[in-house]
Amino acid sequence: MGDSGGSLSGGVTGARVxxxxETMAVFVPAEAGPAEAVTAWTRTVGGAESNVASTLARLGxxxxxxxxxxxDPFGRAVLAAVGSAGxxxxxxxxxxxxxxxLYVKESDAAGSPVRYYRRGSAASAMGPDTLDRLDLAGVEVIHISGITAALSPDCLALLWAVVDLxxxxxxxxxxxxxxxxxxxxADPAVLxxxxxxxxxxxxxxxxxxTVWGAxxxxxxxxVLPTPRTLVVKQGAVGATLLRHGLPEVFEPALAVEVVEPVGAGDAFAAGYLAAELAGSSPARALRCGHVRAATVLRTHHDVAEPLAADVVDRLVDVDAATWAATELTGFGDR
Incomplete structure (x- = not known):
């Protein structure tokens, strides 16, 4: 990782995923109005991969x-926030x-405009040697995203090292x-x-x-013939899973009144991965992803407290007609 000379306590022993x-400090308006008129901001943290990790931890x-x-103080805040999720x-x-x-986010149900201030950040200096510092014994899934590929040539090299393991x-x-x-x-063909x-x-x-014309x-x-499993998220319509050797599976999304969409995709990924690790069927795993995504859509936060496990178990195992008629409200499902 460059020549940062940073400190690392080392190891991820015991982690399944x-x-x-990168995760950054996030500033969101603490009052209504256009960003240029806002005088009070709330500091939180946000990052796609840590969102997935935090939701997984909340799911056990x-x-x-x-x-x-x-x-710096923002780095300490990020570590504290992600660590506090377990x-x-x-x-x-x-x-x-x-x-x-860091980045600044305006809150909007139709999509939240974001301005990044991350050039030269600590995370952008990550390289393949990041993996040398880790004990991956017992790890079942390494989760990465295309965001990291865009941060720097070193970060792109790190992702290549991950997929080459x-x-x-x-x-x-x-x-x-x-x-x-x-x-x-830049050329996103590498994605x-x-x-x-x-x-x-x-x-x-x-x-x-947008990226592949698919x-x-x-x-x-x-476009992607090699991966064993491909999950295509179709927004409010649902999600389709294609897996080598199995028929295509589609599960409709839950109806939900959207408060803010940011973080929903990460919640879906976490719900899906958790269900896969638990041995769920493809259809059930998709439903678990939908439940987690809907929970986040109902909040202004990138990570939300999950519904009670017994509620989720009852919900994802209902028949197709009941599932299609279910709406997730701010107080659970109905």
Whole structure:
């Protein structure tokens, strides 16, 4: 990781899922009005991969988040927030020479505009040697996303190192997580190559059309023929799973009144991965993803407290007609 000389407590022993990527300090308006008129802001933290790790931990799946933060107040806040969710953060390097990244987010149910301030951040200096610092014994899934590929050449090299690891006991999960602002002036073609080297790929249908021109799950599969499992998230419509050797599976999304969409894709990924690790069927795993996504859609937060396990178990096992008629409200399902 460059020559940062940072400190790392080391290891992710005991984690079943390792999520690797940048998490930043986040500022959101604490009052209504356009951003230029807001005078009070709330500081929180946010990052796609740590969102997945935090949701997994809340679901009882031992998870670790691997990244780098600055030796600054924002870095300490990020470590405290992610660690407080029950995530192992011992694999996070604290870099004394580079800052923690941050972004500013406006809250909007139709999509929250985001402005990034992450150039030169500690996480952007991560490279393949990040893996040398980790004990991956017992890890079953390494979860990465296309965001990391855009941060720096070193970060891209790190993702190549991840997908090049021998698949002895673990699988690689890749979420496209398309962020057009990060790819301005750069060629995103590498995202197809990375995704096609993963074992499980999660991608939004809108992302797939924008990046690859693929307009259906079948077209996405044509772009990515190698991964064993492909999950295409089709927004409020539902999600389709394509797995080698099995028929295509589609599960409609739950009806939900959206408060804010940010973080829903990460929650879906966590719900899906947790169900897969528990041995659920493809259809049940998709439903678990939908439940987690709907829970986050009902909040202003990127990570939400999960519904009670018994409620989820009853919900995801209902018949197709009942599932299709279910709406998730702010107080549970009805």
């Amino acid at each position: 390792v999520c690797l990527g 799946v031992r998870s670790a988040w691997v990244s780098a933060v600055g030796a 995530v192992d953060v011992s694999g996070v390097l604290v870099d004394p020479s580079r800052p923690t990244g 021998p698949r002895t006991t673990h699988q690689v999960s890749f979420d496209l997580n398309w962020r057009p602002a990060l790819w301005a002036g 197809r190559e990375l995704a096609d080297r993963a074992d499980t790929v999660l991608v939004g249908a809108d992302e797939a059309e 307009k259906s799950p079948a077209e996405v599969r044509a």
